[in-house]
Amino acid sequence: MIMGGGELPGLLVNEIGGIHGILHGHVVFLKKHFCLITMKEFLENKKHMSKKVQAIYLWWHKPVIDQELLQSLPNLKVIANSGVRMDHLDLKLVASFGVKMANAPRAVSSSTADTGMALLLASARRLVEGYHIAISSRMEYCEADFLGVEVTGATLGIIGMGRIGYKIALRAKAFEMNILYHNRTRRKEQEEQAVGAAYCEKMDGLLQQADFVMVVVSLTPQTHKLIGKRELELMKPTATLINISRGAVIDQEALVTALQSGVIRAAALDVTYPEPLPRDHALLKLKNVVITPHLGIKTHKATYMITEEAVENILAALNDLPIPSEVLPS
Amino acid sequence: MFRSKGFGLLKLIPLMSGQPNLAYKFIHPAIASHGHRCHRRSVDYRQRYKTCPGSAGGRTLSAPQTKNWLVLSEELLLVKCRPVLTWRPLLGHVQQQTGAETEMQVKARIKQYYWCQDCKHLIDAVGIMAEEELPGVLILDVGGTHGVLEDLAALLKKHFRLITMKEFLENKKEMSKKIQSVFVFECRPTIDRELLESLPNLKVIGNSGVGVDHLDLKMISNFGVKVTNTPHAVADPTADIGVALMLASARRLVEGCQITVSPDTKYFAVDWLGVEVTRATLGIIGMGSIGYKVAQRARAFNMRILYHNRNRRRKEEEEAVCAHYCEKMEDLLQQSDFVMLVVNLTPETHKLIGKKELGLMKPTATLINISRGAVIDQDALVEALQNKVIRAAALDVTYPEPLPRDHPLLKLNNIIITPHIGTATVQAIRMMAEEAIANMLAVLNGQPIPSEVFPK
Numbered sequence: 001m002i003m004g005g006g007e008l009p010g011l012l013v014n015e016i017g018g019i020h021g022i023l024h025g026h027v028v029f030l031k032k033h034f035c036l037i038t039m040k041e042f043l044e045n046k047k048h049m050s051k052k053v054q055a056i057y058l059w060w061h062k063p064v065i066d067q068e069l070l071q072s073l074p075n076l077k078v079i080a081n082s083g084v085r086m087d088h089l090d091l092k093l094v095a096s097f098g099v100k101m102a103n104a105p106r107a108v109s110s111s112t113a114d115t116g117m118a119l120l121l122a123s124a125r126r127l128v129e130g131y132h133i134a135i136s137s138r139m140e141y142c143e144a145d146f147l148g149v150e151v152t153g154a155t156l157g158i159i160g161m162g163r164i165g166y167k168i169a170l171r172a173k174a175f176e177m178n179i180l181y182h183n184r185t186r187r188k189e190q191e192e193q194a195v196g197a198a199y200c201e202k203m204d205g206l207l208q209q210a211d212f213v214m215v216v217v218s219l220t221p222q223t224h225k226l227i228g229k230r231e232l233e234l235m236k237p238t239a240t241l242i243n244i245s246r247g248a249v250i251d252q253e254a255l256v257t258a259l260q261s262g263v264i265r266a267a268a269l270d271v272t273y274p275e276p277l278p279r280d281h282a283l284l285k286l287k288n289v290v291i292t293p294h295l296g297i298k299t300h301k302a303t304y305m306i307t308e309e310a311v312e313n314i315l316a317a318l319n320d321l322p323i324p325s326e327v328l329p330s
Numbered sequence: 331m332f333r334s335k336g337f338g339l340l341k342l343i344p345l346m347s348g349q350p351n352l353a354y355k356f357i358h359p360a361i362a363s364h365g366h367r368c369h370r371r372s373v374d375y376r377q378r379y380k381t382c383p384g385s386a387g388g389r390t391l392s393a394p395q396t397k398n399w400l401v402l403s404e405e406l407l408l409v410k411c412r413p414v415l416t417w418r419p420l421l422g423h424v425q426q427q428t429g430a431e432t433e434m435q436v437k438a439r440i441k442q443y444y445w446c447q448d449c450k451h452l453i454d455a456v457g458i459m460a461e462e463e464l465p466g467v468l469i470l471d472v473g474g475t476h477g478v479l480e481d482l483a484a485l486l487k488k489h490f491r492l493i494t495m496k497e498f499l500e501n502k503k504e505m506s507k508k509i510q511s512v513f514v515f516e517c518r519p520t521i522d523r524e525l526l527e528s529l530p531n532l533k534v535i536g537n538s539g540v541g542v543d544h545l546d547l548k549m550i551s552n553f554g555v556k557v558t559n560t561p562h563a564v565a566d567p568t569a570d571i572g573v574a575l576m577l578a579s580a581r582r583l584v585e586g587c588q589i590t591v592s593p594d595t596k597y598f599a600v601d602w603l604g605v606e607v608t609r610a611t612l613g614i615i616g617m618g619s620i621g622y623k624v625a626q627r628a629r630a631f632n633m634r635i636l637y638h639n640r641n642r643r644r645k646e647e648e649e650a651v652c653a654h655y656c657e658k659m660e661d662l663l664q665q666s667d668f669v670m671l672v673v674n675l676t677p678e679t680h681k682l683i684g685k686k687e688l689g690l691m692k693p694t695a696t697l698i699n700i701s702r703g704a705v706i707d708q709d710a711l712v713e714a715l716q717n718k719v720i721r722a723a724a725l726d727v728t729y730p731e732p733l734p735r736d737h738p739l740l741k742l743n744n745i746i747i748t749p750h751i752g753t754a755t756v757q758a759i760r761m762m763a764e765e766a767i768a769n770m771l772a773v774l775n776g777q778p779i780p781s782e783v784f785p786k
Binding site: 019020021023059111113115119121122124125127128130134135143144145146147148153172175176275276292293294295299301302303 | 583603630755
């Protein structure tokens, strides 16, 4: 329950503002429900602060949750993650301290699907290259043979048809794309029909037929380097690979080779391993790659909705109510 | 049965030794759909033909052992069917039989298995027209910066005799009479009075693309020349580029790319944000076929769609994309998070978006232009972007194209400019050429013209 004396429960965050901090625009809203404690304040005054902290709000994977931190927070009840992916958390360890965990799936799916479509279109139509030609001080004209590939009517293969993958299918359908998908489990028939998606039990079949391959899976031991040399060679030489899940899902070295030798036409990556890539990485030098700085959910609206969803989860946990987006260790 | 029409006007092309024939396998589209009495030979339509040994693609086929009489090629073979008396090309490839086959046998076979593409009647007569007799089409050039792409030139050669501006200017006397059509690709060649006066047999100008603001329609009409465009081929890729620009601008994609490759980047800042597209309001100014396709795509992003058009669309069309009509453009400008321009350039739409209109837009709004550069007052736009009157702009078109290298628009960081790539896809370029060719042939053959453009 909320602490007596009208005092708001303590919420531990990494920092406010700065490189990885809570957004300034969210502070007012958070302060309505919590007493905000930054890691700096906590470490400076552990004795006093440790008992106050009942919840932690992870913003872009920080603060790092380890045994030491968990041990020093006796009243911690819940950790709320900004975003969906929990691969940076040791779920078992956290659960062993009796602490609940929650993510924010509702807020992220549309924005991430939009990012996927933005990358698909930008790569297909060579938008970034075109921009550089248009503003270049050297070039006078855009060559008539500067051509991209058609999106309307093309075949899109979605690997990972969860919430985000499905939203991508909904958007792609409006471009009259022919949609194939591969997933651990098959979707219901009505769901497939609503987007005109055909299930590919074997990922190979999808890779061979698709003009655009979009990877939308969680990062797990099974999906680590899911797309490697073999998978890239199965793809059409005219195909484009788009990754909006996690960098480690693709074997980056194999991708560099494939792009250099024309095994596939192009790639568009919102995620890499690591982020950012070392400044001399081969991927940064290729012409047929578009890399964005983990745009994912980086809009004013989506980030605010994530915080709202996290607060909802935290308050439910603190009031012993069912948590809307609880994540259990598998 | 068959009747042989006189071939007096047509020349037979002798097959010279060493010149391979153009035999290749074929599937005629009419056969594929028509269950006529003819027994089809099994065909493999994926085998491509070669015109000379050693050229890329397909196998080399050796010259037939028959007497030298005929080179079969789709661009040279003409047919006539009973109801229609004019000669027109047999559209398709014809397989040369291995072993000896006489001219009569080949022609008989063609009459038996194929029929007129247009009216589906049996072919009456088969003739060969020398390449020189095909109608001449004037183009700027093949290849190079502004020339017609090689693939498109090959398409044109199937139906026309290709004449470049250079060839024309070097031999005006002879060439001028042959030119019955002009293929305008990326606004070239320029059609001026002098050119029109020097082409007495010009019947049609086939434009590749839908915008014809670079053509003086009245002047051309005064010469009795028709103008055609390609509305069908452009609609999908142009709608796609509109949505691509909207997403790229909203999510700051181009800026983001620069961050990922910059040597100074050490981390990705978490407070670096764009604006949401899903559930935002899109205002479409100009709801023709391209505007409507933009609406269809935007609907899938759960966008709220407003539109302004000279004429209101039918209720069912509005409902299908959940679009709300704004009789006053001002209402649309005030409510939209994204404003997309999809109009023709006419005297009425020239500088349609100026200082006043930009001032009506939200400060968080984005302007996207996929119509023509002159629809926007560019000076007013520079000012609006500099003073953050609107958030950002994304332009596939400017005035002129390209902009002078010192133009202020090129220096702003809240703008994306692309070099008029609205239809720049491998597939679209080809489809535009095919649509232009179909239009030009329709004019030359006196048939209904799919996409004629009339002066106002």
